[in-house]
Each structure stands twice: as structure tokens, then as C-alpha cells.
Amino acid sequence: MLRRLKRGLYRHRWLLMRRIVQISILLAFTVHIPGYGKIADGNLSSSLWFGELKLTDPFILLQSFLAGSSIALPALLGAILVGGFYAFFAGRLYCSWVCPINLLTDLAYWLRKKLKIKGNMSLSRSLRLWILALALALSLFGGTLAWEMVNPITRFQRELIWFSFSGAMLLGALFLFDLFVSRRAWCGHLCPVGAFYGLIGRYGRLKVTATPSESCDASGCSRCMTVCPEPHVLAPVVSKQAQAVTSVDCTRCGACLDECHEGALSMKLDLVGMVTRKVDE
């Protein structure tokens, strides 16, 4: 019994770690610790941690700048800190470890599989880049934080504290669209925030890396691709054309590592580009 539990936990280790981090971040904004207060004030767009550390979403800052707002130095430093973390280290990790909407869209995908829903409206992955460009253009010409008017990420956080009918409708529509209309529609095709973090994290050094494994060569099962929220990112690795996932779309969720029972994949820091270089040679 205990062994089965341990095996089950191990098989879902990346998922469990992600959920712990995501929920802890949400709790940091909501739970009031007696004698201390909240660990974080604000929201994921702009927050103050432990009363000292200012963090700013660089996408929000960019919209503010384009809208003509003056940028305060602490907000700028906070955005550099956040942007630098994803740019040099984590890639698009925000989507799977921080963003609360991922809880909702993962649930929709899980339900979709359980209910065996086959219908799938095909959407282009580049749509999110067009929406990103539109949000920035509207900020520039409209003088407002265009995406913030609808951003479901801040809506989600707000809903947890102050329920509103309009917010619940928006999040419900997003969930139902993912569930019934188009597979992984929001995070995989539409969200400009994910697209933004993918772009700035293009050279993030944390990568899913293939460990040479005979068992993987022999079976060629591609199970990792069946669980990946962005399966195209794994195709070069599975077909042995690349030794690491280099696509900007990889969210570092670790689902592929949980699924690969052959131990052929690992999450590695590729500080000097050794993995990519080996493939290029």
C-alpha cells in the first residue's frame, strides 16, 4: 500500500510540485498570517513580497510604457528582475508554475479526456502572437492597459477574494471553450501573456533534455508527446533530431518527465549551451 502510494507520488512528482507552488503563490496573496499579515500584497501584475521585494509583470510594464504612463523606478526594477529570471533561466515556466489559469485549463483538458470529448476546433498557434501584437498596439494608440481590461489571470485572483458575476462568466466561458470546443485553446493558442513569456524566455537555460536511452530508442512510444500541453515542442527530441527541447512554447511543466517511465528525459540547466551545441555538431 505504502509502496503503491510512493510510486504514485513519484509518477506525478512534477505535477505535485507545480500544484504546490501554484497554490502557495495564491495563498501568499490571500492568507493573513496572525502577527505578520500577508506574505504578498497586490496581485501577479504587481506585487510586494515580504514587505520589501517589488515584482512587476514585464508585460504590464510594457503596456504601461506604451500607454504613456510614467514608470516608477521600483516597478521598473521589479520588471527587470522578473523578466531576467525568465529570460536567462526559466523560459516560459510562468505558465505552468505560477499562472492560476493553468489550474483551470489543465482541469478542462483532464475532463475532456475523461469525457472522451473528440470535437476540436482547429486554431492556429500563432493567433496568440497576433493577440499580443494587438494588445500592445491598443495600449499604444488607446493610451490604456488594453489587455488588463480582460486579463483572466488578474480576474482569477480577484475572483478568489471578491466574487463578481462578470469575472465568473469570463472564467467559465474560457473553461467551457477549452472543454467542449477546442483542445488546449486558451493557453496553447490564444493567451498573449503565455506568448509574451515564451518570447522573452527564448534563451532560458532550463531545458527538457533527452538522456540517451536504449529503451526509448527501442520502443519509440512517444508517450511524452501525448501529455505535453504543446506536443510539437517534443517532436524534434522524439525523432532524435534534437537533444533538448528548444521551442519557446515549452512551459517546463515536467509532464513529459512524469510520463516517461524509461527515464529518457530530464530537466537540466544548460548554462553554456552544451546540449544544443552537441546536436548542432
Ligand code: SF4
Ligand atoms: S498561456 Fe496565459 S493563461 Fe495559460 S498559463 Fe500561460 S499565462 Fe496563464
Ligand code: SF4
Ligand atoms: S516538453 Fe515537457 S516540460 Fe515542455 S511543455 Fe511539453 S510536457 Fe511540459
